[in-house]
Amino acid sequence: MKTALKTLLAAVAAGSAAPALAQDADVMTNVFHLQYAMDTFYFLVCGALVMWMAAGFSMLEAGLVRGKNTAEILTKNVALFSISCVMYLVCGYAIMYGGGIFLSGIDGGESLVPDALGAFTERGDFTGDSVYSGASDFFFQVVFVATAMSIVSGAVAERMKLWAFLAFAVVMTGFIYPMEGAWTWNGDDVFGMYNLGDLGFSDFAGSGIVHMAGAAAALAGVILLGARKGKYGPNGEPRAIPGCNLPLATLGTFILWMGWFGFNGGSVLKLGDIGNANAVAMVFLNTNTAAAGGAIAAVIVSKLMFGKADLTMLLNGALAGLVTITAEPSTPTPLLATLFGAAGGVLVVFSITALDRVFKIDDPVGAISVHGTCGLLGLLLVPLTNGDSTFFGQIVGALTIFIWVFGTSLIVWSILKAVVGIRVTEEEEYEGVDLTECGQEAYPEFVSK
Template sequence: MDKLVQLSYALDTFYFLMSGALVMWMAAGFAMLESGLVRAKNTTEILTKNIALFAIACVMYLLVGYGIMYPDAAVNSVWPGVGFLIGPEHTVEEVMNSDGKTYYAKLADFFFQVVFVATAMSIVSGAVAERMKLWSFLTFAVVMTGFIYPLQGFWKWGGGFLDEMGFLDFAGSGVVHMTGASAALAGVMLLGPRRGKYGENGAINPIPGCNMPMATLGTFILWMGWFGFNGGSELKISDIGEANSVAMVFVNTNMAAAGGLIAALMTAHFLFGKADLSMILNGALAGLVAITAEPLTPAPLLAVIIGAVGGVLVVFAILFMDKLKIDDPVGAISVHGVVGIWGVIAVCLSNPDAKFLVQLTGIVTIFGFVFIASLITWFVIKSMIGIRVSEEDEYNGVDFSECGMEAYPEFTAEGSKR
């Protein structure tokens, strides 16, 4: 019997670690997607931000973030207190005497959680691309990954007041994706649009990405990594019931992505008279975000529908953001924010324990806190060191001298011209 317990512990720990590795691979997906959707002169900038934010997220979550999100003893259900580092690993005796409640290593839990933090911060990098200072962005990453994300994460996943209320968010449509989008929205509002994006009389000048094969590859990587994101959130695989649940999560995750992609393809064709690859890619991601709050309880067909609604929403959300002159080069706020809200609400369609008002309370709480905390943080950074690159750097691109490319002409009312 002892050997069986140890084998189950080892299997669940290994599954947790491999799921975390899949989620870590999503960092490459974000880097490829974002570098493909920005202009060639800014690829070095976006790649630098993506890999640097991952390292910062890892260190900050180790130092304080994990201790805030999962405190040994919280002060209350709103304020967990400030914790440091991870704490001791589970001993053999603790596992054996836990009656099955301790079934994976604490360090595996840390690893799985830290890659989620990096995912939330990666959402911000795409929205502020092509005009934000590197060091301002990385300074915000310190605050976001070390304090803002962990505190709201404690309210749900750490046993805080949202969890006590019955707020449901299986893998983070709200806790991760809407959080990243809320922080991004605050930054974009202070940062302003890229030069030439919006003209007079409400004109919107498209700024196409430089490498759509790269963006498509990034989407496929994210799609694959999402199996770890949602599948790993089941936390366990070492018995028949849990194995079946993991299989259901994988299938629903895949079907929602497919539904989102097809719906975005059809919506874009209806609106523009032709297929739009950037909308198609965002449709797949929207389907994934939509199902993340509850990938276990829907039937696969319902998962397709949930993803499809997300795919339609993201197309209209991207267009609406442009009408508001909120310049988001990769559509991150629409994909992760607007569709993240839909995902949290969609839990009510399949999970009988979900209560609409409680889900709505969770949405308002997470968005309100993260947006305000991020807006204050961005404002302080702007006041101290500035957040926007110079006109010259924005004109030439931060990697202009390294790539040996011709400078792009200034944008005109007619659009982007090389």
């Protein structure tokens, strides 16, 4: 009798447990889908913010060049963004993450759901790796490529041939950038010799991988291109060539500042749990305060050095702070982030001055200093707050990125110079590249020669 009763109770319990387990599985499936949708949407929104940085670069550069070169610089920025999107789709993404030559299509992400769902159900919560659509990952990655190429356009402004620049953009976004991206964010061995991650290299959102790489490509082009006519006197003394629209440059800086929240915040790669939500909030906070620290430090240094509060140095100081914190915005305290940004703001003033006066590097917008010098600073500051990185790894990583990008860019620029030429004629430069390259002026009633 007792045995029969036990058997009956066991059968009842099993019958009632089965629907409960099925219900729990349904709940976990719904929770997974919620996280998947949340992380995918977060990726897309952050990617859109980074895409908006293209407008920031356009406005900043248009404001810091002379009026007769404004339409051409805007043309370059829209064209380079478009080229970046197509080249990264055709081959760049595959080289950087897929190991192939041409990308036949972007995985929409559905194929990862079964495996990820099974692992998620076992955990029963939002923790663990992020899960999102493959298409959203591509979109987030492609706007980073365009950012790297945008850095080049300002440094070579006012004297480079438009089509030579666009030809370089094809190679930069389709091959040069994806290769160094594969060695860093994808973790591939560098020419089969060493793995940067194993050496302790870390670059959270791209101080080196994106910003220093863009500056290295720009430096190679500027060296071969030479300075603008009238930039240096007979004894090599630098002469100021003011931009035409500082309000526009200021607007561009604020747009970049805003877009940087997507740049750094999206690099957390996940939003769907408490730990990562807190990480995203800290990244936003540190990104903002680093920019503020950089702006304040730069304007103070400019006052001490030049006796005036130079607006262009203030703008570049804010950008310098942003570039500096990009290498690691998640681990510093807000106070440290402010100090790191301030260090970038101080450095950028000295770097712009040194490149101009000592090395005779003519960079109309200060891009090489903002993104190159401060990108290196950002990499070197990472080990101070991130115990997974090492100074040795950061130095090796920085050298790898710079040598690869600068070397290959110098080769490509040299080929373009020999085949089609990269610089407009002296007469065309005097008339302005708006007329000679685009056939129209941005300010037809107010343009000044």
